[in-house]
Amino acid sequence: MRITNTILAAAPIAFTLFNAVAAAPPAYEAAKSSTSTSRSTSHSTSHSTSHSTSHSTSHSTSKSSSRSLTKTTKSSSRSSSTPTAKTSSKSSTLVTSVSSSSSVPATTSVATSASTVVSSSTSSVAPTSTSSAVSTATSSATSSTTIPIPSPTTVVNSTTCGGQTYVYEELAGYGFIASDARDKLGDTIGGIGSSIALDGSSWQQLANGSYTGQLYAIPDRGWNTQGTVNYQNRVHKIHITLTLDESATVDSPSAPNLQMEYVDTILFTDPAGTPVTGLDADVRGPYLTFPSIPFDLPSVHFQGDGFGKDGPGGQRVVMDGEGLFLGHDGSFWVSDEYGPYIYHFSATGSMIGAIRPPDAIIPLRNSSESFSADSPPIYDPSLAPIPADNPTGRDNNQGFEGLTTNPDGTRLYVLLQSATNQDGGPSNKNSRNSRFLIYDITTPQPTYLSEYVVSLARTVSSDSSSKIARQSEIHYVSDTQFMVLARDSGEGRGQGSDATTSVYRHVDIFDISAATDIKGATADCSTCSIATSKGVLNSTITAAQYCPWLDFNVNSQLNRFGVHNGGADDAGLLNEKWESMALLPVNPGSNDKEFFLLSLSDNDFITQNGYLNSGAFQYSDASGYDLLNQALVFRVRLPSGSTPLVS
Template identity: 40%
Template sequence: MMKLTLAVPFLAAGALAAVVNQTTCGDTTYQYTGLAGYGFIPSNATDKHGDTIGGIGSSIAIDQSSWRKLGKDGYAGTLYTIPDRGCPRSFRLKSLNPQHPPQTPISPATPHTQASPPLPVATYTGNGFGGPGKGGRRISVDAEGLALDPKGGFWVSDEYGPYVYKFSASGRMEHAIQPPQAFLPRRNGSISFNSNTPPLYNANEIPVPEDTESGRANNQGFEGLTISADGKTLYTLIQSALDQEGGPSKSSRATARLIAYDISTSKPKYIHEWVVILPKFDDPAKSKPVVAAQSEIHQLPSGDFLVLARDSGRGHGQTESQSLYRHADVFSIKGGASDVKGKKDYDSAKGAVASSKGDGGDEYILFSMSDNDFITQDGHMNFGKFRYSDESGFDLDTQILAFHLKI
C-alpha cells in the first residue's frame, strides 16, 4: 500500500455552471459539472526502495479526516493507494513453481490461524526473482479493493479467492473472510484459484479446463470494496457474474453479487447479499451487446453507490485505443432490493441467482486513478536490482482525474 499527500489546485466549480450529464437514482439526482483536475505519475517512477511505482490505481481511498481546503480553489489531503498482483507478466509467472501440477500452481494453504479459511498460496523457487535461494510458499493476494477502517487499519478485497482481508495499520493480517461457497472457483469439483494464463517457461501448462466451472470467473474477483459512512458495514462487489450465472461470457455476465458484512464488532459477520445488474454497451466487433464489468464501488452519503463500470482491452497499448464505455454509474439497494442471503440454495457451491445464460445539492470531487499494470520499458523490482521491460513495448503513466459532482 502507498500513502500519497495531495496538495492540488482545481478548476473552480463556479466556472462550470453548465451540467455536462446527470442521472437520477431513486429520489436523488446526481450531476456531473466538469473536469476539476488532472495529474499523472510517470511509468518509470520509483519509490524510496528503488522499485517501480506501478499499478497503484488498482484501488484508492481518501482519508476524509485529512481533507482540507487551500485558498479559493485548492485542496489537500491524504490518498492511500494499492497495486494489484503487481509484477510484469514475465517476472510474475516465472516466480511460480514449474514443478506444480498444471491445474494447481496456486493452491489452498493451511490456515495461518485456526479461525482462517484455506488461503491461495503460490510456490516459488530460488529467491523468487530468478536468483539462487531455498524457495518457499507465500499467501497470494491480487489486491483489487481498498477501504480504510475508521477504527484503524484497512480492508483489502482480492481477486484470487475471492476473499476480503483485514490488516492492521502496520500491515499485519487480522482477518481473512471467505465468501459463501457459490463464489469459490472450482474445476473438476475442487477449489482451484488458478487463472488460465500459462507461465512463460511452459506455454502448455494451463489448467484443465481453462475456465472455472462455477464460482468467480478467471480474473473476475472482488473488485469493488467500500465502507458505510458510520463505519459499521463493509460492502464488496464481484467484478461480473459468477460462472454459473452467466460468466465468463462477456455478453451474459451482467448479474454481479454484492455482499455486506457487519464490521462493528471484532468478528466480521455476513449479513446481506444483493444482485447488481451491470450495464451493457455495443461493441462493433461483437454480434451482441457486451457487459461492462466493474472495477470499483463507493458508497455515497445518500446511501447509493457509485460503480466504475467499463470496457476492457481498449486504450493506449491495445489494438483499439478508443474506449467505448467508462462510466461512474449509480445503483441503489434501497426501496425493496431483494436480499438473497439465505434464500433457496443461492449460496451453495453451484448456487445461482440467474441462469448460466445470464438472464436475469452538495458539491463533491470524484477522484479516479488508472491502473497502469506496471507497464513500462524502464521497470525495477527487488529493491531496484531486478530490471524489466514490458513485452508490450509501451510506457503507461498512472493518470489521476478529478471531477466536479453535485448531489
C-alpha cells in the first residue's frame, strides 16, 4: 500500500533530507582520537514471572568475544565508554550533513549520486530544496532483487512462549535524525518514535544488497516538557535505507547504517476540517460533538494562538497519538492517550471515525468525564485538574500506547500502557494489570469483541516492590500472540549523568490463548475493577501468559554500532523512551519468518533549536539537551507458524 495524497494548510513546500548512513556514529569523533578505550559490554536482564510454566528463555554465547554476554552491576556499566567506530564500506551514495546544532559532529563526505542535497536546519525559516530531494529518496529503489542473506551462526537469546520460539539473532543497524531537523511546514521533527508503520508494498532489497522502503511515523502531542502547546497532530512519511555491515564488532564498530530521509507530512483534522491539537483536554465538558460520530470527543478551549501569543483562540479536538496502523484503503488508525480513544483518518488526514472504549477506561473526576491528563498548557499552568489523578479510568498519560491489527486489517487490538486507576494504576508498582481490547473494524462503526488482562513485567522480577515495565507498543504475530515493547523510565540520554543505565527495555511476548475474556458488565462499567488498589488481580481472572524476550540493553550488541546503555551521558547513550515497532522481512517475498525489527525512540521534541507553529514559535528546551531521533534495527526469527503483521 502506498499513500501519496497530502492535505496541508497553505504552507511553503520545502523538504529537508537527513542521512544517517554516512554520518559519524554519535560518539565517533571523540572516540577515534583515543588510542585505547575501556569497554564494558554489559548485559543487564530482568525477567518477570510467567503465568505459565511453558515459557523458557535461553541465552547463547557468541564465539566472538565481542558478543559475549556478561552481567554487570549498575555502577560498573556506567564506567564504560563508547568504542571507536569505523566508516562503513557500504555507506549510501546520498550524503547530507547533520544539523550544526546537534551534539553529533557533522561530517563531510563526497557523494557519487547525481542528485545530492546537503541541508541544514539552523535557520529560522523552513529549509528549502527542489523536488529532487524527493526523487533522490525514491530513485534508488527502482532496481530490486533478492539476495539470500545468511542467518547469523550465533544468537543473543531465544524465548519459548506457549510452545512458540522467538529468536533474537543480533543487532543489525542503527541510525538517527538530528534533533532540530524540520518538516515541510518548518516544524521540528520530533517524537517520531511514538509509533511507526511500514508500507509493506514498498519494502525491497536492491541489487547491491541494501534494503529500502517507506515508513510512516507519528509524533505524539508535540514539545511539552514545559507545558502542552497547540501542535497540530500529523504523520510523517520517511524513506529508509538499511545497508548491512556484517563486519561490525565491538572493537571495530560500524558507522550508522540506517538512512532515514524525510519525505512528506500529512496533517490531521477533525470531521469539520479543524486541526486536531496536542493541547491537554479541558478538565470538564462540554466536549465537542460531530454528526458523524455518536459520542463526544476530548477537546479543549484554548487562548490566543495556543502557544502563549496573541490569537483568536478556539476549541479543538485533542489527541496524543501513540499507536499507528496503515489501513489497506490508505487510511490511518491512530490510538490516543487522552481519551483514550482510537481515531480513524482518511488518507488525506480528515477524521472519518472514532472508537470510544468501555466506561471502565474513560477517566472520571468528581463523577464526570474529565479527559485532562494533568498536562496544563504552556500559557497557563494554573489550568491543572483537581484532583490531579482521576480516581477511575486510564491513568494520566497512560492511555492506548499500543495498537496493532491482523494482516487482513479486520481486527484491531489496543493495550493500555498500564492498569486503570481503579485497578491499581496511580501507583506505578501496583499498575501491572493492563487491559487488552479487540475490535472488529470491518464495518464503519467498529464492534467491541473481547477484552483480556496483560500483567506486565516488573523491572526487577525478584522484587515485588519494584516498578512496572509499562508498555509502549504492541505488534501482531498471530491471533493469540503479540509482541509488546515494555520498558522502565527515567533512565537514558537526557535524564542526567546519574541516570544512564536502563535495567528493563524489552520486546516481550504475551499469549492470550488461555486468558479469561473479561468483556462484560462486571468489568466494563465506570465503577468496575478487575484488581485491588494494590494491583492484586481478581482470582477468577487468568491473565495472558507473559514471556520476556529481546533485551535492547545488551552492550555487546549496541557497542558494535557505537551506542551504549549506561556509562557517559553522551550522544551515543540510548534515549529513555523507545515506543515503536515495525517488522521488515530479511528476505522479501519469502515465508521464512526472519525479520528486521525496527524501533524508533521518542525524543520528546527536545532540542535547543526548536520550531513549531509553521516555524513561528521558537523554543529551546530547558534541559539543555539535544536528543537525536534514534533508531535501532534488530534481526529476529519468529515462530514458523506465525503470520505477523508487515503492514
